[in-house]
Amino acid sequence: MTTIEYRPAPPAVNFGSLTTATGNAPPVAQDVTYERILDARSEPQNWLTYYGTYDGQRYSPLDEINRENVARLLPAWVFSFAPHGLHAGQSTYAFENCPIVVDGVMYVSGWDGWVWALDAKTGQLLWQYKHAIPFDTSLCCGNVNRGVAVADGKVFVCTLNAHVLALDATTGSLVWDVTSGDVRAGESLTVAPLVVKDRVVVGSSGGEFGVRGHLDAYDVGTGERVWRCYTIPKPGEPGSETWPAEGEAWARGGGNCWITGTFDQETNLLYWGTGNPAPDFDGEIRPGANLHTDSVIAVDADTGEIRWHYQCTPHDLWDYDSNMECILFEQDGRKLLAHFDKNGYCFVLDRTNGERVRIFPFVDRITWGEISPDGAVTPRIYPDKEGEEVHFYPGPAGAKEWTHAAYSPETGLFYVPVQDTGARVARRRREFKESIPYWGAAVIVDAEDMAGSVSAFDPATGQEVWRWRNDLPMCASVLATGGGLVFAGTPAGQFVALDARSGEMLWQFNCGSGHHSSPSTYSIDGKQYIAVPVGWGAWVEGFLPGMMGGPHGQAMFVFSLPEGVESAGGR
């Protein structure tokens, strides 16, 4: 055997150095403070926090792009990125982000631990960060991440292996890294963090694996955990009477907080939705209402204590998470919130105390049961006998998935992406084993006889004002603007602009892959841009199996008006 005389290989390099990344972003994030985020609506050129503002309205007063000129909207730039090598959830990754924009810099998170800083005017890659994600991480619903938070010169992001990171916003280098959850228990993190005061608040994922959901606050500067709020009470704690006294159903009870909450400085409360109980469909394991699953919880921002709760689906048997946003608004002098739930009903609550104000349905087909205007819940169709299949509407993805509605203070209307899809479910009991899916059922979601819409509702009456119909369910967040427009993406790839007052479609663009993200808007030097991450995937078998074969995508599309188009009426 010949002895090999090795020569030195060229030095190893960061893979990101083999791109066009400049390596640095302007230091715009160092001046992002809690006070600026509180007053985010006063600087509409930016999209400073996940929903744009703490109230979750997903409304921007920007109006350069408006009803008269939106037909002229064109792509300004596209940022496209593809995976390298094998990664977790290769078949399920999706681009679910909501881009944050600060003074011309866009901060974006992708699937599988990616974070990018982009020049928001040109799409130039400034820096990128890649967290290594274990291939075998438990992921119920795909390899996804919904966004970052920016403050104090840092970019905060969660990872699928349940870490919370702070990155230097100018370079993308790591500032701190804390392990927030237990991947051996099936925990992960997909939520976009919310910075409130000097804390960064995140909620856990893993409800399909029988974990115990929690919401955590970490110190912005150090990453030290300030408080943890478990959504499922231990025996003896308030709400524990809604779980079996014997056994450990509570310890596997779910109730995860995987969607960003909203915040009201005056009440000092975080309004957060909680997820399904576990096992999802086998209620006999967990008799009782199962607090605080499927609930809106109001959490003291300073202490993490639950001040009040409203449970939307007591003793859930349909996988009706209530994670979806709580939009804060005022009406007749009352401080309210609106929550469009998976179960097909919108809940309008007094956000000072959780008192029910109004409940109304927002989808055509609701067969699982009924919720009366006074809040009485009557289940009608649900998995019960072992192996006996039942069919109900809405399916487990809900009449509205996690993707967000919007509220326009200009029109006073809510705009809701609606899914009208059923499912067949048969209870199938299984033993609990840590990290193994814990559904307690066989589930097949309909791939036919489905519909979708963007529907506008008057919160004062619960009446539908208009409906823009789509053949397929609508599975992406909507965006309302001061230009009198509502933007929405379809599963087929169309990005559409609707007239906020009539629902008439005024513009569309085919982005080449389905939408399952949250668009945002911003301006630079007075020019308005609309940004939408495009990339079909995630829990498609749950919310739209008829599009399981739809093309993945991984691109940020940004639109603007061409030069020479006037904002006041166009030409």
Added chain:
Amino acid sequence: MRSLTTLTPDRSEQLHRFGLDKQNEGTLGRLLATGNVAQAEEGPDGRMSATIRIVPDQLVWDPSVLVLPHGGELDIEFLNDDQNTHCALVPSNGDSQWVWLPNYTRGTVHVVLDGPGYYWFSSNVGNDEGRGLIGAIVVMGDVPASARLDRPPQPRP
């Protein structure tokens, strides 16, 4: 019904019998993760190290499964014993590390990985990956106690 753990005690023999543990015999390439398994060495400071070779004409990492006792810092020295040029793309927190590996060269990458869980690394040129040059770094251990759920110990599979 036999459980998976007892299904193929003679797995190596079966792979060899069907020609799946070498190039261009049973199938075109070499079935992934059919190479050797080895554990990284751990220094007194907890930093880990390992040597991984590319076997001549076999398009396989040796070991193809590298086991780490815990997450942390790892130095891997790659040696290309093959008569073709390959490379190594290795996951790491912050950014993946990438190194050219021309014929008969040696190069070191330094990576940081969380545990527990496992990661794929590969030679991401041509179809080296499909032919066999994908390996796994397996990180054992548990997350810190501070990250675990406040609940009694639960049964595992």
